[in-house]
Amino acid sequence: MSCLVGGYRGTVTPFDDASGPDFGSPDPAGPPPLTMEERAGVLDDLAELEVFRTLLEPTGIKGIVVDCPDCDEEHHVDWALMQANLRQLLDEGQTGRHEPPFDPNPDDYVSWDYASGYADGVAATAEREEPTGKQGGGRHARDD
Numbered sequence: 001m002s003c004l005v006g007g008y009r010g011t012v013t014p015f016d017d018a019s020g021p022d023f024g025s026p027d028p029a030g031p032p033p034l035t036m037e038e039r040a041g042v043l044d045d046l047a048e049l050e051v052f053r054t055l056l057e058p059t060g061i062k063g064i065v066v067d068c069p070d071c072d073e074e075h076h077v078d079w080a081l082m083q084a085n086l087r088q089l090l091d092e093g094q095t096g097r098h099e100p101p102f103d104p105n106p107d108d109y110v111s112w113d114y115a116s117g118y119a120d121g122v123a124a125t126a127e128r129e130e131p132t133g134k135q136g137g138g139r140h141a142r143d144d
Contacts, residue, residue: 031093039090046086052115053079055122065109076104 034042052064063078077085085095110118 034090034093042086042090046083046090048116048119049079049083049086051119053083055119056110056115060108061110061115062104062108064115065106065111067111074106076106076109 049064057079063076064082066075066077067073068075088095
């Protein structure tokens with residue numbers, strides 16, 4: 001995943017402008033709706049995010065860190081805000097501007113790739129420990 005949701009509408013970050021009186025798209029009609037392929041990708045991201053949160057939140061991880069190409073900084077986005085951004089992207093075709101957490105501890109956030117690898121590892125371990133003794137190939141979080 002690159003910068004929130006794979007580059008929908010160019011580069012989308014959790015801090016993109018929403019339409020409003022002082023900022024946002026100069027087009028009053030707003031962005032065009034997402035294509036079916038883009039919608040499917042966002043829905044996949046939402047499903048993956050829920051898996052990541054279920055697995056990682058109990059370990060103290062607070063959310064996802066996103067490398068922002070616009071400002072060359074990392075943005076720390078908590079689980080709820082990331083979910084809200086993805087839902088807003090589905091509904092409106094763009095995400096709104098949000099305040100980042102104040103002075104986040106980087107150790108409390110992981111990259112999307114790390115979360116995906118963690119979920120894959122948990123799934124592979126569970127598969128090996130199945131009582132049926134069946135062993136299969138590794139699965140990706142999106143295979144669920």
